[in-house]
Every structure is written in C-alpha cells, then in structure tokens.
Amino acid sequence: MTALVIAEHDNASLKPATLHAVTAARQCGGDVHVLVAGHNAAAAAQAAAQVAGVAKVLHADGPALEHGLAEDLAAQVLAVAGGYSHILFPATASGKNTAPRVAAKLDVSQISDITKVDSADTFERPIYAGNAIATVQSGDAVKVITVRTTAFDAAAATGGSAAVESVPAVAASGKSRFVGQELAKSDRPDLTAAKVVVSGGRALGSAEQFQSVLTPLADKLGAAIGASRAAVDAGYAPNDLQVGQTGKIVAPQLYVAVGISGAIQHVAGMSGSRVIVAINKDPDAPIFSVADYGLVADLFEAVPELVKAL
Incomplete structure (x- = not known):
C-alpha cells in the first residue's frame, strides 16, 4: 500500500501545503511518494526528497507542466497512478481543480477536504459548513483525496533522503493555455499559513x-490580515483575504475577529483556530459562541487601545 502526494510548488521550492498533505499520506499507512510535475x-x-517520511x-x-494547468497536471497524475492505493492533493485551488479530473478518469469517488x-x-470530513463531521469509508481500489491542510501538522522539511526518479512528462493537452498571472506581493505572512x-x-x-484600524494591530502581532465575506462584498478588502466556507480555511494559533458577526459561512473557515478573540459591540453576536475570549465594545475604541497596550 503506497500513497502518492501531488506536490504544489513554484518550480523552485515546495509550497507549505505539500508538507501537510505528506503528513496525511503517512497516516494512511505504507510508503509515501511525491510527484513533482513542473518545468525546470x-x-x-530535491526539496521534496528531503521531506521527512517521503520514500520516493x-x-x-x-x-506543459510549467504552470500547473489542471488538464495537463491531471494527465500527468494518471500517467503514474498505477500501483498507488491513495492519491492525495492539498485542498487548495489547484488541488480542487485537478483532483476531480483524476477521480473521474479513474472512475472512483473523490473524498474531499x-x-x-x-x-x-476511513476518513473524517466536515459537512454542513462545518456544523457536522462525516465519517466516510471508501471501498474504491484507489482513494483520491483532497486534504484540508490546516487539520494536519506539517511534515518536517528536512531529515529525509528519498530517491528522485525521473518519469516521462506528458505532452500539452491543448485544452487550456497559460495567459498570465498577477502576483500580489506582501511583507505579511500568507493567510493560510500564518x-x-x-x-x-x-x-x-x-x-x-x-x-x-486593522493594519496597526496586525503589525503589532506580526499577523496576516483576513476579512469576512460581508467585508469583501462591500469592497473593503480584496477577494484573496476572504476567510470562510467560500474563501480560505485558516487555523492559526490566534485568530482575532474584529467587527465580525460570526455567520456560519465565516465560522466554517476559522473555527479550527487554537485561540479565538472576538471584538464586537453586539453582545448577542454569534461570534461570541465560538470565541475563547470576547470583548463587547466599539471596535473603533477598543482596537486602538489594544494596539497601545501591545
């Protein structure tokens, strides 16, 4: 029984999501192999070979693999899929785009998130916006899985000594092409890894x-900045900062919710945080039901005072 993890990378280094997926793969039992599909x-x-617990x-x-287009990456996964009992993708935008194509071609049911x-x-996954946990047992010969990375510790990036085996790369499918990308640069930590x-x-x-209001507090705490869907929809913050069921799933050591009511959609994206602090002037706001510490106060007064205290 061997598991294959599909690495996410920028052709130079691994992305942190890969390390979390390796941990999930190790828990499935057997050896863990990692597929690095890219260009140059x-x-x-080599970075994948150094990850603790990786055998190959x-x-x-x-x-065709330079930009990780889903059609070409799925074809590459299928080209090497034989002999693997589990194929795991991080539950990121790329993983969610590629995994269903692989599952469909293998004629198996995907096990998501x-x-x-x-x-x-047998695996556990959240349903109903995180309000219930489903236990899913699969009888498929190959389990195609996406992994909620915040639920698993990252494997050590060093300490391994796996062999690197070159495999033939697939040709471009021609079904899609890379046009361009605009990368936002920030000195802040990545939202999903902060x-x-x-x-x-x-x-x-x-x-x-x-x-x-938020920038001084984030600067003091060395924090990433997130937003509720309501704030994003109102144009206060860009889409890539949205935390929630339809945004990014985060599970930091400390999550500070400022002026957030606590709708189910938002809570589904941050309820796994170690410590949750809520600041809201409405004492009946749902966010207080999941918060470890709650402050009923006007955020425009409380946050500056908190910054001064820090």
Missing part, C-alpha cells in the same frame, strides 16, 4: 477604515 523544477524535486520522489519535467485519517479506508490572523468585518465601515 529539479530544485523543487517522481519528477516529471516538461513545458478530509480533516482526519481514521484508517486506510500563526496569527486579524480579520475584519462589515462593521469597519469602509476600505479606508478597514486598513487604518
């Missing part, structure tokens, strides 16, 4: 106040 990605393959790295290198491995064929997250809601009132 030898450095990423498959390195597919070709121009797992948060726990009970055994080699140990501290400060999120704001619609109560902040404007994009200017969203920045002026």
